[in-house]
Amino acid sequence: MINPNQLVTGKTVRAACRNGAWTAPTCGLADGFAQANLVVLPKALAFDFLLFCQRNPKPCPLLDVTEPGDPVPHHVAPDADLRTDLPGYRVWRDGKLVDEPREIPSYWQDDFVSFVIGCSFTFESAMLRAGLPVRHIELGVNVPMFRTNIACRSAGAFHGPLVVSMRPLIPSDAVRAVQITTRYPSVHGAPVHIGDPSAIGIADISRPDFGDAVPIQAGEVPVFWACGVTPQAAIMAAKPPLVITHSPGCMFVTDVRDEELAVG
């Protein structure tokens, strides 16, 4: 395995994935470059999924969508190949995980449309730069994620609840986090909720549906952001004949700088 300190740009990470030198999660690599979720679907389902993303931009912020059959995300990484440039993939048939390949040329179809979806690493970097604590990073665990009772707007076969991630903050830091993450609408943007978990249908904040629990200290409130697991859950519920995603934590690293995604 290559030394991660050498992987300082999107280009170097993608090359290391392509030649098999890097097959681990991408967290912490290529500091300053935006990382992204990947969803690959046949064209027959692509309109409905694109509509689902358009209707639910907070959980499904699109950074790029490819032409059918084209594995190149021309907008975010014009020299990349989405079939080989991630550390690992998951292949799902009828909603069931059937393979976890290192690359997907053998699965590729001429009608595949790829969706490159922003991820929370970008706004977490901005929070850290501003001196705000990010609890799950401090603890070295996965962010806690919860299904809510907030329904996404459906589109064709795609529907499901909004899934949120949670970061505990003292109230003044929560205000600052709203300001900071508002600047990044293409990577989930501002929080969707602050405070009482039960108000959005979360019964037990110590038992996340995905990821790991983190402690909420005295004086802190839980702050909730729309999460990229939302579109994945909607896809799995729709049980499409075939869909390919990134492997958990093994994101696509783009050429886009986090700061290019800031608005205002």
Place this chain on the structure above:
Amino acid sequence: MINPNQLVTGKTVRAACRNGAWTAPTCGLADGFAQANLVVLPKALAFDFLLFCQRNPKPCPLLDVTEPGDPVPHHVAPDADLRTDLPGYRVWRDGKLVDEPREIPSYWQDDFVSFVIGCSFTFESAMLRAGLPVRHIELGVNVPMFRTNIACRSAGAFHGPLVVSMRPLIPSDAVRAVQITTRYPSVHGAPVHIGDPSAIGIADISRPDFGDAVPIQAGEVPVFWACGVTPQAAIMAAKPPLVITHSPGCMFVTDVRDEELAVG
């Protein structure tokens, strides 16, 4: 014709359009409610057009997209009917204007997808509230619009240049206008250019490609915003077999308040 002073909400404007009491432009009606451009296309072209909008969000900010065959824009006006609730429509076949009906039930198809696209009225209202001058409104003419040498990102059959609208401002007001319009990314957002028209391929600022010329006073600079004519021009260039749009100035008035579209 009904007294425009009675048309104070999206709902009242739409009802007046539906029963034929209002057949004129919507500028100035339902103050505070967002107005929108309309594009109706058969499903076969909808994926490519949705992709065009996703790839060019500044000129093509989507407020709502309907399910195929459904004339109701559930997100922005759940009791509306897009076939009857605008003052007037244009019907285009193979890129040629063939009819200007008051309503379109007789043209409706089960595979029609409707795109509700944000318009500049929302950010102009915000500029006026902030005390900034909006020259074409002061003069009672149409905003001047220009084709630029900036290419949109293409999608399938849809391609073409970015079209911009221009408002002259003194530099300190231009700064304020950047701040104000940044808050409204779903209605064209921040300017795309300030100053030298030739830098974006505009040969003569006194001769707009669409709309009316307005004077630029001493000390003012031209400020350019992405314009909703961009997607219309891309559609006309693609010459689809059938497309329906709003009639110029005769917008769809939504239930969404301008301020709900503000980010941050």
